[in-house]
Amino acid sequence: MSEFYNLTCKDGKGEDFSFEQYKGKVVLIFNSASKCGFTKQLDGLEELNKKYKEQGLVVVGFPSNQFAGQEPGSNEEIVTFCKLNYGVSFDMMDKIDVNGDNESPVYKYLKSQKSGLLGLKRVKWNFEKFLINKEGKVVSRYASTTTPASLEKDIEALL
Structure with missing residues (x-):
């Protein structure tokens, strides 16, 4: 079993x-x-969510x-902002640190599996993205500048 599910x-x-809820x-x-x-x-992330949720994207x-x-x-203000301004219906988790001494174990794991540009482990900016397959393997990492729409082919290939 993948460590991702732990x-x-x-x-x-x-x-x-x-x-563990994300298995499969x-x-x-x-x-x-x-x-x-x-x-x-x-907006684009919500479009991906709506388009592929039934096929197994989270x-x-x-x-x-x-x-x-x-x-x-x-957290409450963030969730409200995302729903009101962007119609977000996917999960928004607790506010975390993605780098440093207090980094979330989730991000510690993600970064250990896929480094960024030039082999960097740290997250450079907001809206970096990680794509995980049905077996819990981190298969891709995308820069902040990568648009959600440009991820469709990679998502479709994994579904």
């Missing part, structure tokens, strides 16, 4: 959440921020305030 975190309501699904994880230039990607956002203080809100 991961846990807190959901947007502060409740314990186990990644294709999972797209990203770090978000409400006040970032890439925040408009929430989209999961992890708010983080580590980049220029672009996610200052509480």
Whole structure:
């Protein structure tokens, strides 16, 4: 069994959440921020969610305030913002750190499986994306500038 399914975190309501629920699904994880230039990607991420959810895609956002203080809100404020402004219906988890001494175990694992550009382990900015296959293997990592629409072929290949 993949270590991915052993991961846990807190959901947007502060409740314990186990990644075991994602067994057999294709999972797209990203770090978000409400006040970032890439925040408009929430539209595209929601489109992917709607288009492929029935086929087994799960989209999961992890708010983080580590980049220029672009996610200052509480979990409740973040979830409300995403729903009202972008119609987000996928899971938004608890606000976390994606780098550093207090980094989330989820991001520690993701980064250990797929390094970024030039072999960097750290997340460079908001809206970096990780794609996980049905077996729990991290198969791709995408830069913040990669649009959700450009991920469709990779997602389709895994579904």
